[in-house]
Amino acid sequence: MSKYIFTSESVTEGHPDKVCDQVSDAILDAIYKKDPYARVACECLTTTGLLVIAGEITTTTYIDIPGIARQTIREIGYNNPAYGFDADSCGIITSIHEQSPDIAQGVVGKDASKEAREVKGAGDQGLMFGYAVRETKELMPLPIMLAHKLARRLAEVRHKKILPYLRPDGKTEVAVEYVNGKPVHLSSVVIAAQHDPDVEEKKVQSDIIAKVIKPICGRLFNGKTEVFVNSTGKFVIGGPAGDTGLTGRKIIVDTYGGHGAHGGGCFSGKDPSKVDRSASYMARYIAKNIVAARLAERCEVQLAYVIGVKDPVSVSVDTKGTGKVSDAKLALAVREVFPLDPAGIIKHLKLRRPIYRATAAYGHFGRNEANFTWEKTDKVNELKKALK
Numbered sequence: 001m002s003k004y005i006f007t008s009e010s011v012t013e014g015h016p017d018k019v020c021d022q023v024s025d026a027i028l029d030a031i032y033k034k035d036p037y038a039r040v041a042c043e044c045l046t047t048t049g050l051l052v053i054a055g056e057i058t059t060t061t062y063i064d065i066p067g068i069a070r071q072t073i074r075e076i077g078y079n080n081p082a083y084g085f086d087a088d089s090c091g092i093i094t095s096i097h098e099q100s101p102d103i104a105q106g107v108v109g110k111d112a113s114k115e116a117r118e119v120k121g122a123g124d125q126g127l128m129f130g131y132a133v134r135e136t137k138e139l140m141p142l143p144i145m146l147a148h149k150l151a152r153r154l155a156e157v158r159h160k161k162i163l164p165y166l167r168p169d170g171k172t173e174v175a176v177e178y179v180n181g182k183p184v185h186l187s188s189v190v191i192a193a194q195h196d197p198d199v200e201e202k203k204v205q206s207d208i209i210a211k212v213i214k215p216i217c218g219r220l221f222n223g224k225t226e227v228f229v230n231s232t233g234k235f236v237i238g239g240p241a242g243d244t245g246l247t248g249r250k251i252i253v254d255t256y257g258g259h260g261a262h263g264g265g266c267f268s269g270k271d272p273s274k275v276d277r278s279a280s281y282m283a284r285y286i287a288k289n290i291v292a293a294r295l296a297e298r299c300e301v302q303l304a305y306v307i308g309v310k311d312p313v314s315v316s317v318d319t320k321g322t323g324k325v326s327d328a329k330l331a332l333a334v335r336e337v338f339p340l341d342p343a344g345i346i347k348h349l350k351l352r353r354p355i356y357r358a359t360a361a362y363g364h365f366g367r368n369e370a371n372f373t374w375e376k377t378d379k380v381n382e383l384k385k386a387l388k
Helices: 016-034 065-076 101-107 142-159 201-220 275-292 327-337 342-348 380-387
Strands: 003-011 039-047 050-058 091-097 126-133 166-179 182-195 226-229 298-305 314-318
Touching: 003 142, 003 182, 016 039, 016 050, 016 065, 050 065, 065 091, 126 275, 142 166, 142 182, 142 201, 182 201, 201 226, 275 298, 275 342, 275 380, 314 327, 327 380
Parallel strands: 050 091, 182 226
Antiparallel strands: 003 166, 039 050, 126 298, 166 182, 298 314
């Protein structure tokens, strides 16, 4: 019998890194509403009273970048000067220029006509991973799914004023015990919830257990589960006033919580010509369809690209010894069934739409939402047919 404990974490939308992710993707969405062929690489840094926005944007439209940033910050919940960071008083610095022509000629070619704006080659070199496992109905690892649901619940009880003393910042961490590769017990739950200074910590702890942990964890939560709520004693100073934030720093939170491998790039603020984003979505789509087809209990897919080159230089499938057919046969079927060139990925997953702000908090995967096209399992029959 093999026993181990695996832990994953998530953060709320008010975490400073996630503030940056959401501003970056809100800017991308605003541009895509008017110019779905724009090329965007937008990153942010935030700290006490300040947001810095920098990057490369090539577009035919104009947007009010500081205005979009302030509205995003306001919607997250930073609308009170007492928090040390708020939408109306924070300083905003922008430094934006167009995409390097050396990169652009690899993506869309040298022709500047409108017809030539379709992606011809990968927007960067790199390797991307997708993962799926039969542990939850979402075909995601249980620890990261619980961590995300707890983080979303923290935000929900704040927005709905069920716990009106909560502030936007928060983190969750879930440890699950596995036996022979199967999750069997919720070992521990950790919650860090930012709050107003005049509320007692005992009340915060009891409220979080009653209104957040128990509703989300249900039967998994029992007398043997350890609980840690604001384990330092209080959490008043938070958000950008307590911790500097950066776009793309929560790449493990964004993906599979530490299960599986991870490529070198983040997602937020990048248009889908950047395979860091689009090919990672495709890799998840492939892995999920393989598991949904019951061709494996778990599956990790790797895609790798060269800047300016259409087709991936490698396609790898690893079913971790659970495959019903060989990994080599699955890799061949993947090449037959799924579009793997950047233009094909963008078209098939319908990525030229303003859908990205929603992805920038609570994970890019395991979401049963209409715009998350990479979560569909509509290639199950084609995969089975290809393997015959």
